[in-house]
Amino acid sequence: MSEVDDELRCDRLTRFWTRWGLVVGAAILIGLAAFGGYLYWQHRQHQAAGVDGEQLQSAYDALAQNDTKTADAKLKTLAGSNVDAYRALAEFTQADILLQRDDLKGAAARFAAIAGDNSLAQPFRDLALVRQTMAEYDTMKPQAVVARLGTLAVPGNAWFGSAGEMVAVAYLRMNKRAEAGRLFGQIASDKDVPDTLRQRAVQMAGVLGVDAVGQSEDTKTQ
CATH class of the missing domain: 1.25.40 (Serine Threonine Protein Phosphatase 5, Tetratricopeptide repeat)
Known part of the structure; x- marks a missing residue:
């Protein structure tokens, strides 16, 4: 009876893998590929964040030397960053530069764009709303x-x-x-x-x- 049971189990496993082996294998490969892709994405995100941090520091260094042309170019690139914090900081800095140039309308528009960006954390958006109001207060x-x-x-x-x-x-x-x-x-x-x-x-x-x-x-x- 034991040998018969073993034969039955073996036959069932053989039929199962004959019918579903490719599907199961493909599912496992897809899962492994997705996991590997996620790990790679995380690695790329960390790399991108490091590059963005260096770019932001370079922009601040340029501003400290009154090199607004270089700072503007770096901030413009960072304003399109996928990292929310760096994007927000770049946009705030762009608005502050406009304030220093007495371009209140342009600064207010920049702050308004930050305040309306639903992808940013609420504290960033609230601060932008406050700064926008400061720029527009007299009007x-x-x-x-x-x-x-x-x-x-x-x-x-x-x-x-x-x-x-x-x-x-x-x-x-x-x-x-x-x-x-x-x-x-x-x-x-x-x-x-x-x-x-x-x-x-x-x-x-x-x-x-x-x-x-x-x-x-x-x-x-x-």
């Missing part, structure tokens, strides 16, 4: 500033200081002194906000009759 209606930056001008947001200050000034332009004073007070009491910005907020809060120290206590209890 914007205060209502538009509040509408654009309202969700960023809240305690705890990474860009609360810069966004909050612009929104607070927009409130003043709208003659909403209470809202402006409260926002300046929140900025003044936020230890994560840069010192220079906090100092301005303390001064503005005081002018508007808001106790920045008292506001700090209110913020802690919220």
